[in-house]
Amino acid sequence: MQDITIHITDREGEKHTVLAPTDIAMNLMEVVRSYELAPEGTIGVCGGLAMCASCQCYINSEHSLKDMEDEEDAMLSESFNVKNNSRLSCQIPVSETLDELKIELAPEV
Numbered sequence: 001m002q003d004i005t006i007h008i009t010d011r012e013g014e015k016h017t018v019l020a021p022t023d024i025a026m027n028l029m030e031v032v033r034s035y036e037l038a039p040e041g042t043i044g045v046c047g048g049l050a051m052c053a054s055c056q057c058y059i060n061s062e063h064s065l066k067d068m069e070d071e072e073d074a075m076l077s078e079s080f081n082v083k084n085n086s087r088l089s090c091q092i093p094v095s096e097t098l099d100e101l102k103i104e105l106a107p108e109v
Contacts, residue, residue: 002022003019003021004020004094004096004098004099004100004101005017005018005019005100006020006031006100007102007103008031008103008104008105009102009104009105010038011038011105011106011108016035016037022094022096026093026094027089028057028094028101028103029044029088029090030044030048030090031089031094032044032055032089038108042108046090048091049090050069050072050088050090051075053078053079053109054108054109055089055090056079056081056088056089056105057087057089057103057104057105058083058085058103058106059085059101060085061102061103063098063101065087065092068087068091069091072088072091075088076088079109080109081106081109082106086106089103089105
């Protein structure tokens with residue numbers, strides 16, 4: 001397997017281009033945390049269980065993502081700053097199909 005490139009805009013508007021491995025079952029929230037693109041304790045508060053929406057992001061590219069599960073949909077329906085392109089980054093596994101994905105971290109609530 002190979003690393004893929006992901007473009008992430010942090011909460012201050014700074015753009016980062018990072019590499020993410022496709023062979024260790026990471027999700028996008030874990031990638032953001034591993035590169036420390038959000039202050040510790042402000043993203044992935046629930047540990048990636050789709051129970052807090054602290055990892056909400058906006059998908060800014062035309063990639064085909066897996067469908068949203070009921071838990072993610074319910075969490076986003078109760079969250080703030082939700083847009084049509086909102087997803088919980090903890091629910092998006094890193095895979096080769098996401099190469100060149102562009103996301104923006106939603107504001108901290």
